[in-house]
Amino acid sequence: MGHETISQIVVSALLANNFVLAMFLGLCPFLGVSGKLDTAFPMGVATTFVMLVASLCAYGLNLLLSAFHLEFLRLIAYIVVIASAVQLVEMVLKKYSPALFRALGIYLPLITTNCAVLGVALFQTAREYDFLQSMAFSFGGGAGFTLALVLMASVRERLQLSDIPGVAQGTALSLMLAGILSLAFMGFAGMGG
Amino acid sequence: MTLPGQQEQKLSMDTFLEGLWRQNPTFVMVLGMCPTLAVTVSAVNALTMGLATTIVLVFSCWLISLLRKLVPKEVRIATYIVIIATFVTAVDYLIQAVSLALYDALGAFIQLIVVNCIILGRAEAHASKHPPLVALTNALGMGAGFTIGLFALGAVREILGSGSLFGLSLFGADFQPWVVMILPPGGFFVLGAWLLLFAWWKRRKGGRALIAEGQHHGA
Numbered sequence: 001m002g003h004e005t006i007s008q009i010v011v012s013a014l015l016a017n018n019f020v021l022a023m024f025l026g027l028c029p030f031l032g033v034s035g036k037l038d039t040a041f042p043m044g045v046a047t048t049f050v051m052l053v054a055s056l057c058a059y060g061l062n063l064l065l066s067a068f069h070l071e072f073l074r075l076i077a078y079i080v081v082i083a084s085a086v087q088l089v090e091m092v093l094k095k096y097s098p099a100l101f102r103a104l105g106i107y108l109p110l111i112t113t114n115c116a117v118l119g120v121a122l123f124q125t126a127r128e129y130d131f132l133q134s135m136a137f138s139f140g141g142g143a144g145f146t147l148a149l150v151l152m153a154s155v156r157e158r159l160q161l162s163d164i165p166g167v168a169q170g171t172a173l174s175l176m177l178a179g180i181l182s183l184a185f186m187g188f189a190g191m192g193g
Numbered sequence: 194m195t196l197p198g199q200q201e202q203k204l205s206m207d208t209f210l211e212g213l214w215r216q217n218p219t220f221v222m223v224l225g226m227c228p229t230l231a232v233t234v235s236a237v238n239a240l241t242m243g244l245a246t247t248i249v250l251v252f253s254c255w256l257i258s259l260l261r262k263l264v265p266k267e268v269r270i271a272t273y274i275v276i277i278a279t280f281v282t283a284v285d286y287l288i289q290a291v292s293l294a295l296y297d298a299l300g301a302f303i304q305l306i307v308v309n310c311i312i313l314g315r316a317e318a319h320a321s322k323h324p325p326l327v328a329l330t331n332a333l334g335m336g337a338g339f340t341i342g343l344f345a346l347g348a349v350r351e352i353l354g355s356g357s358l359f360g361l362s363l364f365g366a367d368f369q370p371w372v373v374m375i376l377p378p379g380g381f382f383v384l385g386a387w388l389l390l391f392a393w394w395k396r397r398k399g400g401r402a403l404i405a406e407g408q409h410h411g412a
Contacts, residue, residue: 178381186378
């Protein structure tokens with residue numbers, strides 16, 4: 001049983017063990033959607049929502065699977081639940097914000113294969129968090145993901161106007177930036193236990 | 194391999210080599226970054242992760258290719274994911290049985306192979322359109338390319354960050370390890386440096402080809 005308090009878990013997942021910059025979860029959308037602030041923030045929010053739903057379902061599923069000693073089915077069950085949650089978000093967005101739906105494009109269905117989402121489900125199982133702890137963990141993780149995405153997008157928007165050596169353009173530059181951001185986040189190490 | 198039609202159906206050396214170099218998952222397509230950066234703190238971890246991913250990739254691509262005419266188009270992604278998750282579960286138990294120390298070092302990242310974009314990407318882009326043998330060969334090449342990419346990262350990070358390779362000390366006791374290299378920022382920096390190197394090399398090669406072409410036209 002995990003013994004951390006709720007606030008410890010949130011702060012740890014948000015800053016000290018930031019999903020993107022310290023645990024390397026969800027790098028594909030991090031590098032792919034962080035070009036513009038307008039899409040980065042909604043993407044973060046959508047991912048956070050999926051994380052919360054996935055975490056909730058994973059918690060229930062884990063109880064069910066453990067009760068019947070079917071732990072080997074855990075991974076398959078989790079991924080199916082996540083895929084359904086993404087489908088739900090997709091339908092909601094399409095109905096209420098078609099513009100945003102188009103802007104996120106291929107990255108929306110790709111939330112299914114966002115390791116941050118499956119990561120939440122797997123880590124909360126591995127650390128044996130109870131219900132509230134799981135919720136706190138997924139919320140902190142999602143907020144941390146959004147924070148990293150927004151920070152990265154702000155930096156990249158500024159860089160568009162600056163003079164960069166041709167060789168360094170594209171992914172190499174993004175990775176170097178991520179490295180520097182990650183270095184900055186190391187300053188939070190130890191916070192939240 | 195870009196030629197359409199029957200050309201693609203044939204099994205050739207290129208089917209295998211494509212993943213090793215021209216379409217290398219790590220350095221060219223920049224796919225599957227999460228496990229790439231998270232587990233490459235040492236060469237051994239990197240190789241294990243590479244091999245585990247290769248096993249899953251090869252078997253899932255083979256099975257998906259076998260089933261490609263049976264699976265309805267609408268539910269194909271869901272089917273692929275369930276197939277992949279099945280093989281990942283198998284590999285998860287396999288590593289646990291072979292070495293518990295490695296299993297603990299890799300942690301949840303073995304299970305996270307399910308969401309490695311390379312596997313779903315190859316299943317969708319290649320295996321679902323090609324006969325089993327071709328799909329299998331291509332997956333083997335992709336897996337090898339991914340393993341090489343991981344190893345290139347893991348080796349550099351272990352040499353700089355711990356002063357060793359495969360756990361053997363390289364520089365003696367006086368070496369001050371560059372600890373940041375095995376911490377998260379190091380992963381980003383080393384991969385960024387590799388990409389820079391490749392971009393620079395490609396540009397040089399491109400430049401030389403242009404000059405050669407110019408001379409050819411001049412003559």
